[in-house]
Amino acid sequence: MIWAVDARLGTSRKWFENPILAPTEKDRFGANGVRHHRGELWISSTAHGTLVKVPITGTGQPGLMTVVASGVTGINDFTFTGDRSDVVIAAANSSDEVRLIRPDGRRTTILGHDDGLNWPTAVELRGSTLYVTQAGLHEPHDARIWRIPVRTL
Numbered sequence: 001m002i003w004a005v006d007a008r009l010g011t012s013r014k015w016f017e018n019p020i021l022a023p024t025e026k027d028r029f030g031a032n033g034v035r036h037h038r039g040e041l042w043i044s045s046t047a048h049g050t051l052v053k054v055p056i057t058g059t060g061q062p063g064l065m066t067v068v069a070s071g072v073t074g075i076n077d078f079t080f081t082g083d084r085s086d087v088v089i090a091a092a093n094s095s096d097e098v099r100l101i102r103p104d105g106r107r108t109t110i111l112g113h114d115d116g117l118n119w120p121t122a123v124e125l126r127g128s129t130l131y132v133t134q135a136g137l138h139e140p141h142d143a144r145i146w147r148i149p150v151r152t153l
Contacts, residue, residue, distance in 0.1 A: 016054055016062040023047050033077040044075045051075060069101050077122040091120035098123060098132055118142055
């Protein structure tokens, strides 16, 4: 479920609800990452391994949801490769991966467990540097921030 909050008034209301954003018995994290991008709200659902987008109408209401990617085990936070790009960089915590997800559904792992990644939680691209936080949930419990130079994605 996605809530709209009026920070001035301190009020909130349900803005968008869909079963794909709900937690499950297996995973208590449903909607997990949210980004406003090019007039749409993009939302990751960890429990369902999906990335969706919901257009924001002229009245501020949600339009029809589109599934951008499914089967992305452990998807958490995500960012875009640019302001005009719909290519996503996503942290997938339970699979210990950072993935590039293209609009046509193609996926590429750009950092993984074999590189030492341990439960990534957030990603942010600033200029030519990708920052990845990891919780270090598995042994050796090495929570840290990765700083990765990026040439092209």
